Amino acid sequence: MTGLILENVEKHYGSACAVRDVNLHLPEGKLVCFLGPSGCGKTTLLRMIAGLESLSGGEIRLDGEDIGHTPAHLRNFGMVFQSLALFPHMTVGENIAYPLKLRGVGKAEQQARVVELLELIQLQAMIDRPVAKLSGGQRQRVAIARAIAARPKILLLDEPLSALDAKLRESMQVEIRQLQQRLNITTILVTHDQREAMTMADIVVVLGEHRVQQVGTPIEIYRHPANEFVADFIGSGNIFPATSLGNGRVGLPGGDTLEVPASLGVNPGERIKLLVRPEDVQLSSPQASAGNRLLGKVTFVRDIGATIETTVECSGVSFTALNTPCQGMDLGIGQPVSVTVPAQVCRLLGT
Ligand code: ATP
Numbered sequence: 001m002t003g004l005i006l007e008n009v010e011k012h013y014g015s016a017c018a019v020r021d022v023n024l025h026l027p028e029g030k031l032v033c034f035l036g037p038s039g040c041g042k043t044t045l046l047r048m049i050a051g052l053e054s055l056s057g058g059e060i061r062l063d064g065e066d067i068g069h070t071p072a073h074l075r076n077f078g079m080v081f082q083s084l085a086l087f088p089h090m091t092v093g094e095n096i097a098y099p100l101k102l103r104g105v106g107k108a109e110q111q112a113r114v115v116e117l118l119e120l121i122q123l124q125a126m127i128d129r130p131v132a133k134l135s136g137g138q139r140q141r142v143a144i145a146r147a148i149a150a151r152p153k154i155l156l157l158d159e160p161l162s163a164l165d166a167k168l169r170e171s172m173q174v175e176i177r178q179l180q181q182r183l184n185i186t187t188i189l190v191t192h193d194q195r196e197a198m199t200m201a202d203i204v205v206v207l208g209e210h211r212v213q214q215v216g217t218p219i220e221i222y223r224h225p226a227n228e229f230v231a232d233f234i235g236s237g238n239i240f241p242a243t244s245l246g247n248g249r250v251g252l253p254g255g256d257t258l259e260v261p262a263s264l265g266v267n268p269g270e271r272i273k274l275l276v277r278p279e280d281v282q283l284s285s286p287q288a289s290a291g292n293r294l295l296g297k298v299t300f301v302r303d304i305g306a307t308i309e310t311t312v313e314c315s316g317v318s319f320t321a322l323n324t325p326c327q328g329m330d331l332g333i334g335q336p337v338s339v340t341v342p343a344q345v346c347r348l349l350g351t
Contacts, residue, residue, distance in 0.1 A: 004060070004061070005025050006060055031180050033205065040209065078150070079157075082158060086142060088130070088131055092123060098146065114149075214230045237275050240253070241253060244268055254316030281320070283331070296313050298332065319339050
């Protein structure tokens with residue numbers, strides 16, 4: 001099978017487990033994000049793939065070949081770390097040429113490749129500039145050009161954007177994604193930022209508690225989280241304890257019931273967790289009658305410009321709604337309100 005395959009990959013430091021039993025198939029040409037909270041094992045897993053960390057168990061194969069014990073310099077993977085690790089005393093051109101020089105590529109070919117890469121990252125005019133005199137975004141691009149200079153089989157990016165301010169970070173996310181698609185290079189990006197993963201990835205691998213929690217496209221992970229950990233980590237959500245009543249209904253702690261898709265199939269009496277995304281919660285006047293509706297009282301309102309966040313207490317739980325100002329009502333604390341939750345947006349989670 002082509003692509004990168006990880007089978008039962010494990011990493012232990014003494015008695016502590018950093019990565020537990022990871023099984024993954026990363027297809028060729030895709031951008032895969034390792035996403036998870038701090039300390040869950042993202043960097044350790046990436047470093048094992050790079051060959052910078054030994055495996056405590058399992059196998060790593062690339063296009064069918066076992067590379068789990070191949071030294072890092074023989075894997076031909078390009079890497080960009082958070083620190084970028086550019087050589088400050090060298091020019092842009094010298095930095096990009098460095099990996100080619102290490103591989104014994106001739107001067108003329110080095111030069112031609114540097115020119116080609118500078119065109120790709122649109123820094124043609126800066127070939128002789130010391131990297132110390134570049135902006136954060138320009139340095140970022142040079143680091144990526146250097147990582148892909150030797151035409152690596154895989155590009156590994158470990159939180160490369162975390163030192164940038166929010167606006168530059170967003171534009172670099174788009175640039176990296178476009179470059180990756182143009183070059184069709186298999187790329188693994190480590191991030192703890194779920195927005196970054198959602199906007200950049202073909203496939204998201206959610207890691208938590210040192211193991212893989214779910215693998216899927218960004219929309220699968222968001223709309224159909226495998227468990228409470230993923231639902232909670234990806235985006236904000238209303239997650240409540242509930243009891244299945246059978247026939248596509250669940251009971252909330254305060255005694256009210258809601259319709260959920262019957263296809264979610266849980267046995268009557270089973271205790272489950274109900275997930276409703278805040279943008280799916282609709283608020284209306286308490287007199288409104290139709291639909292999957294609960295009556296409650298507003299406990300919190302925050303206008304954040306593009307959206308209004310409202311919290312409503314009903315049936316023993318707190319629903320948060322995110323509406324655009326034109327959808328929202330002009331609500332104040334303590335006001336009675338009706339909360340409508342369309343059945344098709346309700347998800348039941350395994351715990
Ligand atoms: P962050 O987002 O904060 O970088 P991460 O998800 O990348 O976190 P890792 O750096 O992979 O997490 O660390 C996973 C676990 O392994 C952590 O508990 C960490 O303390 C531990 N760990 C990592 N490197 C070592 C090491 N060299 N020796 C001992 N423990 C380590």
